[in-house]
Amino acid sequence: MRIRDFHQSYAHDEAIWQTPTSRLWLAALFIALLLFPFTANGYIVGLACVLGIHVIGAAGLNIMTGYTGLISLGHAAFMGVGCYTAAWLGQRGLPFYLTIPLGGLVAALLGLVVGIPSLRIKGLYLAVATLAMQFILVFVFREWESVTGGVRGVNVPNAELFGIELNNDFRMYYVIAFFAVLLLVGARNLFRTRIGRAFIAIRDKDISAEVLGINLFRYKLLAFAIGSFYAGVAGALLGYFYRAMTPEYFTLTLSIFYLAAVIVGGLGTMLGTILGAVFMTLVPELLRAVVSFIAQWAPRAVEVLSPMQEIVFGLLIVGFLVFEPHGLVEIWRRVRRFFHLWPFRA
Amino acid sequence: MTDILQVDNLSLSFGGIRALNDVSFTASKGEITAIIGPNGAGKTSLFNSISGFYKPDSGRVVFEGADISRVAAHRRAEIGLARTFQNVALFRGMTVLDNIKLGGHGRLKSNALSAMWYLGSARREEMQLRSEIERDVIDFLEIDHIRNQPISGLAYGLQKRVELARALAMQPKILMLDEPVAGMNREETEDMARFILDIQEERGITVLLIEHDMGMVMDISSKVVVLNFGEVIGSGTPHDVRANPEVIRAYLGGGHDKVVPTLTEEAAT
Numbered sequence: 186m187r188i189r190d191f192h193q194s195y196a197h198d199e200a201i202w203q204t205p206t207s208r209l210w211l212a213a214l215f216i217a218l219l220l221f222p223f224t225a226n227g228y229i230v231g232l233a234c235v236l237g238i239h240v241i242g243a244a245g246l247n248i249m250t251g252y253t254g255l256i257s258l259g260h261a262a263f264m265g266v267g268c269y270t271a272a273w274l275g276q277r278g279l280p281f282y283l284t285i286p287l288g289g290l291v292a293a294l295l296g297l298v299v300g301i302p303s304l305r306i307k308g309l310y311l312a313v314a315t316l317a318m319q320f321i322l323v324f325v326f327r328e329w330e331s332v333t334g335g336v337r338g339v340n341v342p343n344a345e346l347f348g349i350e351l352n353n354d355f356r357m358y359y360v361i362a363f364f365a366v367l368l369l370v371g372a373r374n375l376f377r378t379r380i381g382r383a384f385i386a387i388r389d390k391d392i393s394a395e396v397l398g399i400n401l402f403r404y405k406l407l408a409f410a411i412g413s414f415y416a417g418v419a420g421a422l423l424g425y426f427y428r429a430m431t432p433e434y435f436t437l438t439l440s441i442f443y444l445a446a447v448i449v450g451g452l453g454t455m456l457g458t459i460l461g462a463v464f465m466t467l468v469p470e471l472l473r474a475v476v477s478f479i480a481q482w483a484p485r486a487v488e489v490l491s492p493m494q495e496i497v498f499g500l501l502i503v504g505f506l507v508f509e510p511h512g513l514v515e516i517w518r519r520v521r522r523f524f525h526l527w528p529f530r531a
Numbered sequence: 532m533t534d535i536l537q538v539d540n541l542s543l544s545f546g547g548i549r550a551l552n553d554v555s556f557t558a559s560k561g562e563i564t565a566i567i568g569p570n571g572a573g574k575t576s577l578f579n580s581i582s583g584f585y586k587p588d589s590g591r592v593v594f595e596g597a598d599i600s601r602v603a604a605h606r607r608a609e610i611g612l613a614r615t616f617q618n619v620a621l622f623r624g625m626t627v628l629d630n631i632k633l634g635g636h637g638r639l640k641s642n643a644l645s646a647m648w649y650l651g652s653a654r655r656e657e658m659q660l661r662s663e664i665e666r667d668v669i670d671f672l673e674i675d676h677i678r679n680q681p682i683s684g685l686a687y688g689l690q691k692r693v694e695l696a697r698a699l700a701m702q703p704k705i706l707m708l709d710e711p712v713a714g715m716n717r718e719e720t721e722d723m724a725r726f727i728l729d730i731q732e733e734r735g736i737t738v739l740l741i742e743h744d745m746g747m748v749m750d751i752s753s754k755v756v757v758l759n760f761g762e763v764i765g766s767g768t769p770h771d772v773r774a775n776p777e778v779i780r781a782y783l784g785g786g787h788d789k790v791v792p793t794l795t796e797e798a799a800t
Contacts, residue, residue, distance in 0.1 A: 195661040371647035378646040378653050379632075379639040382625070386633055389622035396582055397701065398608035398637035407643060453624060 187525040201373060218366075222358050231354040232470060234426050237361040238419050239462040243446040244372050244455065245415025250444070251452035252376065253408035254388030255303055259315035260416050260443045262322035265435035266292040267417025268424040269326065269333050272341045275425075281344035281351070285364065285421040292417025293410040300409030304402045319437055326432035338431035341424040357426050364422060368415060373455050375411075384408055385453070449505055451512025460513040464505075469498055535560040535737050536581070536705055541590035543573075543580055543761075550576040551587070552761040558705070558754070563731050563738040565748045565769075568758035569781060574741045575617060577758065578707055581739075582614050583607045595704070609637040611704030615694045615711065617741075621682045627693050628678045631668055634700025635660045668696045672726060688719040695726065706730065707739040712747060720744060724751055749773065757781065 189205055192198040202208045222230045242264060249255045267288035274284040299318045303311055326333045333339055344351040344360060351357055375381040383404045386394035395401055424430050442465060450461020472494040480487045509515050534557040543551040551573045558564040566574050579585045581592055583604030591600040599607060613634070621630050639660060641653035669675050672692055677685060685693065691711060698706055711727065712720040724747050730736050742748050748755060749769040756766040759781040765772055772778055 195658055195665070199657065199661065374649040375643070375647050377649060378641055378657055379636050380641070380643055380646045382629055382633050383636060385625055385629075386622050389624050390620050392584070393616070393620040393622065394633075395584075395604045396608050396612075396614050397633050397697070398605050399633075400603075400605045411643065 186527060186529070199377065201377070218362055222355050227354060230358050232466070234354055234358050234361050236462060236466045237358075237365040238422050238426065239443075239446065239466050240365050240459055241368050241415055241422070242419035243443050243450070243458045243462045244369060245412040245419065246443045247447045247450075247452065247455070247458045248372060248375075248384070248415065249408050249412035251447050251454070251457070252381065252388060253384040253405065253412075254307075255300075255405060255408055255412075256308065256312040256444075257315040257412070258312050258437065258440050258444070259299065259317075259319035259322070260412075261435040261437065261439035262319045263292045263296060263413045263416035264420030264423065264439070265322060265326050265432065266295055266413075267420030268341075268430050268435070269339065269420075270417070271421035271424050272339045272430065273332055275342045276340075280346075281360070281425055282346070285418055285425070288421030288424075289414040289417035292420070293414040296409040296413025296416075297406050299413075300406045303405045303409065316437070319440055323432055323435060326435065333432065336431060336433075338429055339424075340429050341427075343428065344425045351425070352428075354426075361422050361426070364418060368418065369455060369459070372415075372458075376455075380404075380407070388453070445502060449502055449512060451514030454512070454514045456517065457512045457514035460517065464513060468501060469494065472497055533560050534558065535595060536739070537593040538577070538581065539591050539593065541577070541580055541587050541592070543576055543585055543587045549761050551580065554590070554758070554761070554763055556756045556763060556766055558737055558739055560737055561731065561735045562754060563727065563740060563752040564754045564756065565740045565742060565752035566756045566758060567742065567745070567748055567772075571760075572758040573761040574758055575709060576761075578614060578709055578739075578741060582612055582707065608701065611701075612707065613698040613701040613703030613705070614707035615691075615698050615709055617709040617713065619687070619690045619694055621690060621694055621697070623682045626679050626681055627674065627685070627696075628664075628669075630682060630693055631664055631678075631696045631700050632660060634668075634697040635664065637701065664700055667702075668700050671729070672696050672699070688715050691715070691723070692726075695723075699730065703736060705737045705739060709741045710743065711740070712742065712744050720747060727751060 187204060187206075190203060192203070197203070202211055221233065225233070242260065245263075246257060246260045249257050267285075270291040271281070271284040271288035274287055275281065279287075299315060302314050306314060327336055329335075344357070349356070351360060376385070383394065383399045386397065386399060387401060387404055387408075391401055394404075420435070423434070446461035446465040447458060448461070449464050450459070451457025476487060476490045476494060479490060505513065536558040538554060538556050541551050541554040542549070554573070554577060556564075566577065568574050576585060580587050583599075583602065583606075587600070591598050593599070594607075594610065594612070599610070602610075622633070625633075639656050641656055645651075645653040665675075669678055672695065674689065674692055674696060677689060677693075682690065682693065695708070695711065698708075708727065712723045715723065727738060727740070728751055731738050740748070740752060752769060754766065755769050755772040757764050757772055757775070757778045764781055765775040765778045767775075
């Protein structure tokens, strides 16, 4: 039931959280995020950390692909750039609250370079160009041993704040949650302003965007830079979370993982980003839990069920795409619409 | 009456096809100038050359006394050229309001950082844009009832109106309308004609109009330019153009000698 939704000013009409009810839920969510690590065991907190990182990474890709229409298959490589930058700077004594944004910044600069072809090539052609970047960067990660440690990988020093070592999942959780909330709010705000609108305009009809005075080249580059910044921050956080990293992590598979997350969640919505990242991160874990649960009674079934996990996960993705092409966010919206009218009309 | 826009000897070809051949005309400030001609005459190519999508082979476009032939399309928008498209070119993934807000893009200044935190300047600027648009565009074009609807669900006539709204939100000096009433019924056409007249009379915006609806063209424009096979075959007041034998031949084809005098007579009355 949606009530007290009467707008008396433009500012109110443009607010993200418009009703007292929705603001209440937001506050509840915030408190839940704060208290969550106290109620969960270590494994779950670790999972939440990974999820938070994936949300940031997926948000970056959604800004590029979902909102601006620039398909990227090189997102994982930009995460790698952020991770190695943070590791390198961290080894030289810089604190994590500087290395993480700087990791994002270096990734953003590289994103600017990779974005240059985007003025000329679109769609699948651009995807192939970013794919090339993915392979080139992973090659660099493997070969530039003095910085990246090559295939043996690199150690990331512990993050430290006010003399407290952030050396466990419980403490890292708050760092990751801080960045995730900050960057999601930032992304959501971006699409209330001229810049976000320009991105969507370029995606929907670039010719129209141009006659409205939007400099296509500048805004496409900006989308690449912002998207890559998010990837870089996610990569840097990943480094601090695992404390060691090898090039094997930032392969094409991870790029596809993010692409799948934004498509399953919903292209061009921030809520979809979160839902997609949750789906892609937690569903495999859930399936694993189910298998181990069954294994308690039928130990031999595991042989069959373990490979089944991947198949079921794949089928779930296909299923959601077939039945809800607009992503999980559309399911959420349907449910919400129902409750807006309930109980007056079911 | 001063000329706000002047097109000098514009020629444009695609491969071997000459889309525009030595086209020249002027548009007076604050007036409605119509460009008519049979299908494929080069009207939209002319619009595309003026708004900067096509680079003409020769000739120039002069706007307010300055040669803008080499100015990029998005810059031309900033200096005051707005246009709509023949087949509605709205952003389908956005609401009506956001589409219209995009018209104000060039006037806003906020950068990515202030936008992401919706800081003072970005917020103020957005709010000011909102109230400007509400007052000058949405109320004016009577589309307040659909402002929060997505484009995809709107009727065609309304979509055309939203596109006009978006162009108007740019606060342009010249408004270029490519077939604003194509596919509309009589009532919608009359509404649109009234809006175009209001825009010209109340706001003094120069209007450049491509249209096939001769009734409307003759009613509202002060000057008509006729194109055929990429060449200007006549221009002048609606009255002159209607009487021009060359124009009549272009519309009805050659060998209609019997029809021509009757049409001219009819036009003269």
